[in-house]
Amino acid sequence: MGRGPRSTKAAKQLRGLIRSGRRRLQPFSDTPLMPLVGLVFSGAVGYRITEGWDWGDCFWTVLITLTTVGYGDQVPAHTAGRWVTALILLGGIVVVQQTLRWLLGLQETGYFQRRRRQRHLRELERMRNHVIVCGYGRIGREIAEQLSAEQVPVLVIESNPQRSDAALDRNLAVLAGDATLDETLQEAGVERCRALVAALPSNAANLYVVLSARGLRPNCRLIARADSDEAERKLRQAGADAVVSPYIAGGRIMAASALRPLALNFLDLLAGSNCEVEEFQLSNDRQRTEHLNGRSLIELDLGRRTGGALVLAIHSAAGLIANPIGATTLAAGQRLVVMGSLNQLKAMEELLGAALDATSVVQA
8 A cells, every 4th residue: 555645745754854954963973972972872772771760860870970970879780781881981981082172172273262253243244224433442432432322323343352342341333353354344234334434543444444345335425534635535536425534623623612612512512402413415316306406495395394494504516505595496416404303304304205315414
C-alpha cells in the first residue's frame, strides 16, 4: 500500500526540519562543542541502560562527573555503571580541555568583540531620519547637545576611545570608526540620515568625509567645519551644502553682541521657546508650484491658514526680500524664511504641499 498524502507531507516536513537543523548546527561542526554534547548524551544513555535511572538522574550524574563536583547523592550500583563513569571521566578530560582551549582561542582572536560590534550595527540599522555627527570634540559635542535638545536622533562617529566613552555617557548612539571611510558612513546609515555634519578637527579629514558622503548619497545635506577661507572654498567645491568656521561665527556673534545686544538676546530667547525659524525651499519645477506661482501673500492668506506663521523673508535669484509685504508674489525656486510654533510650521509645510523641495531649521 502506498503512503497517503498526509504521511507524505509529514515526511517532507520532517526532512525539512532535519535539513534546517543541520544548517543551524553547521557552524558548530568543527568545534569541540559537538563532541562534548555527544559525550553528555552517551553518558546519560549509558547510565540509563546500566543503572535504570530516569533521564533527569542520568544527566545530573553526567554533569557532576564531568565537572568533578561529585556530590555522592547518585552512585552507580553496578560494575557496568562504574565503567560508564570511568569512560565519562577519561573522555571529559580530553573534550573539556579542548572546549576550554577553543573558548580561550575565540577570546584571543576577538570573536566576542566582533559579535558585539555586529549586534551594535544591527541596532544602528534601525535608525531613521537621524543626524550623523563626525567627530565628538568641542564643536561636535555642542552640535550633539543642541540636536538632542531638539529631540533629533544623533549618531556620533568617533575614533578616539575616550571621546566615544564621553558620548556614550550622554546616552548618544556611537559608532567607533574612521569617518573618512565609505564603509563607516554606510554603517552609520548615510543613506537614511537627515543630514551629516563633518566636525573633525582637520580640514583634510572633513574634505574626505564630504567627498565620501556625497558619492554615497548625492542628495544628502552636508554641513562641514572649516578653519580657513581656502578650506571653505574647497569644501563647497567638494559638495558641502553649508560650511561653518567656528572662529568666524564666534567673531560675528561677539560683534553682534557688542553692536546689537537686544537682537542677539531675542535670538537666544527664541532658541529657548516653542517657536522656530524654518526655511522652506520651493521646487524649481513650475508644474509642482502651479498653485503658488504669481499669487501674492495676501491672496494665499498664509498667516490665517497656518494659525499664525509669519513669513520673515523670501530669498530668490533676484536677491533677499526682508519683511515682505502682502503684495509680494511667490514663484518657483524661492526660499521662504518663516517663524512660528511647531504646529504652525507643520501647517505651512502641509499647505505648500507638492511645491516643497526641502525644509530646514534656521539655528540662531
